[in-house]
Amino acid sequence: MKVSSLSSRKSADPVGIQELDYTTVSELMPKIDCTKEILVDDIDYHMVSTVINSWDRKILNIPDWSRVVGDRFLRHIFRVDPKTIPIFGFPSETKWDDPSLSHDKNFIQKANKLIRAIDMAVVFLGPDLEPLKDELYRLGWQHTAMKALPSHWPIVGEALLSSLNDCMQGGFSDDERRGWVKIYNFMGFHMIRGLTAHYIEKGEAWRVDNSVKPPTKRVVKPVLAESIPVISKEKEINCPQRALICKQLRRSTPYQHMLQCDKRISASDVSFSVVSDVIASWQRIASTPNWEKTVGDLFLRYIFKIEPATIELFGFPLDTDYTDPDLTANTKFLNKGVVLIKAIDAAVHLLGPDLYPLEEVLYDLGKRHVFMKAQPEFWPVVGEALFLVFEERLGDYFDEQIKDAWTIMYNFLGYHMIQGLVYQYNEIEKRR
Numbered sequence: 504m505k506v507s508s509l510s511s512r513k514s515a516d517p518v519g520i521q522e523l524d525y526t527t528v529s530e531l532m533p534k535i536d537c538t539k540e541i542l543v544d545d546i547d548y549h550m551v552s553t554v555i556n557s558w559d560r561k562i563l564n565i566p567d568w569s570r571v572v573g574d575r576f577l578r579h580i581f582r583v584d585p586k587t588i589p590i591f592g593f594p595s596e597t598k599w600d601d602p603s604l605s606h607d608k609n610f611i612q613k614a615n616k617l618i619r620a621i622d623m624a625v626v627f628l629g630p631d632l633e634p635l636k637d638e639l640y641r642l643g644w645q646h647t648a649m650k651a652l653p654s655h656w657p658i659v660g661e662a663l664l665s666s667l668n669d670c671m672q673g674g675f676s677d678d679e680r681r682g683w684v685k686i687y688n689f690m691g692f693h694m695i696r697g698l699t700a701h702y703i704e705k706g707e708a709w710r711v712d713n714s715v716k717p718p719t720k721r722v723v724k725p726v727l728a729e730s731i732p733v734i735s736k737e738k739e740i741n742c743p744q745r746a747l748i749c750k751q752l753r754r755s756t757p758y759q760h761m762l763q764c765d766k767r768i769s770a771s772d773v774s775f776s777v778v779s780d781v782i783a784s785w786q787r788i789a790s791t792p793n794w795e796k797t798v799g800d801l802f803l804r805y806i807f808k809i810e811p812a813t814i815e816l817f818g819f820p821l822d823t824d825y826t827d828p829d830l831t832a833n834t835k836f837l838n839k840g841v842v843l844i845k846a847i848d849a850a851v852h853l854l855g856p857d858l859y860p861l862e863e864v865l866y867d868l869g870k871r872h873v874f875m876k877a878q879p880e881f882w883p884v885v886g887e888a889l890f891l892v893f894e895e896r897l898g899d900y901f902d903e904q905i906k907d908a909w910t911i912m913y914n915f916l917g918y919h920m921i922q923g924l925v926y927q928y929n930e931i932e933k934r935r
Contacts, residue, residue: 535660535684537691543632546685551628553682558625561671572670573614574605579662587658621663624690626927627874631842634875636693643697651698653711656691756809761910762886764917770858773915778854780908785851788896798892799840800831805888813884816876847889850916862919869923877924882917
């Protein structure tokens with residue numbers, strides 16, 4: 504079945520779509536199913552990168568992208584399930600392909616809000632998705648205020664994928680399609696968990712469980728923000744308190760004052776000899792057998808040693824002993840160490856004779872660190888731990904020249920990431 508595009512809209516279609524085949528789009532897509540848990544280990548970083556790159560390059564580059572893609576997104580929601588039309592505040596007889604919707608202020612605002620929520624979700628993606636599960640749970644918990652239901656997730660998912668396929672030049676590639684479906688199912692599962700838990704706590708289990716009959720006269724108790732569950736104690740620590748903890752518990756190292764990341768270093772300040780020294784020294788680190796696990800293990804132990812407050816941040820009890828040999832056999836510890844060291848490896852692989860494009864990449868990467876609750880004061884900690892790893896693994900090769908090169912490079916990387924991180928925190932604060 505062919506369904507004509509919105510050709511009667513006054514604004515030109517920036518991606519040149521003349522006709523949409525919704526049946527073909529749906530058939531090509533893997534199934535949206537948020538009822539089954541997708542394990543973090545089932546989502547590799549290639550899949551995450553594919554989703555991020557498709558969004559950054561194919562969606563955000565569209566002129567006036569939020570209006571164009573948001574328009575398609577909300578229309579597709581109405582198309583997939585017309586029952587959603589009154590939920591969004593429009594008359595039930597509204598037609599999803601009505602050209603006048605594109606000029607309706609209410610429609611434009613709702614569509615823009617929807618697609619920017621997707622943009623925020625993409626920002627949250629990164630090399631380690633484990634911390635994101637708690638954030639998704641909390642986000643789902645808050646969706647009870649919108650009377651969201653588990654059945655809404657497949658509707659929104661199909662609409663999202665259809666709108667992205669419409670607007671991406673050339674549509675989805677197979678890798679992009681698989682990546683978006685798997686990550687959407689991963690996010691949806693954990694959001695629905697939070698949504699369900701909150702409805703049950705509110706005495707409204709009937710909304711998510713058909714076997715429970717709704718009360719004849721329902722009394723809704725006001726839900727205060729304080730009642731939203733805190734998954735881990737660390738999440739209650741605000742920035743000043745966290746900084747105080749760092750000041751009280753921090754172990755000093757010889758590199759404490761070298762790696763502050765607080766002064767701007769531009770690409771022009773990093774010479775090619777610095778880049779060459781960094782790459783050459785890293786190749787020595789990465790040339791040993793099983794290096795990701797052994798170096799990741801050492802790296803994470805040094806972070807815990809320098810700053811005990813990070814132990815809880817990584818999801819371990821505060822009394823964890825960083826010298827405990829049993830940590831090496833702990834799968835969670837091992838995986839987090841490997842993720843950390845792979846992140847450094849990925850950064851080194853981005854280095855080259857022209858670092859100017861890397862500044863923007865680092866800025867975006869810093870924005871994505873928001874979901875890990877990262878704070879600027881932890882960049883020096885990670886840098887110092889990395890230098891201690893170099894001391895141990897490189898020995899005499901880690902001389903003053905190599906130290907100077909890594910000092911410049913780490914401060915360059917850290918500065919631009921922190922700028923993105925701070926910007927994203929400010930954006931989130933504005934939306935509250």
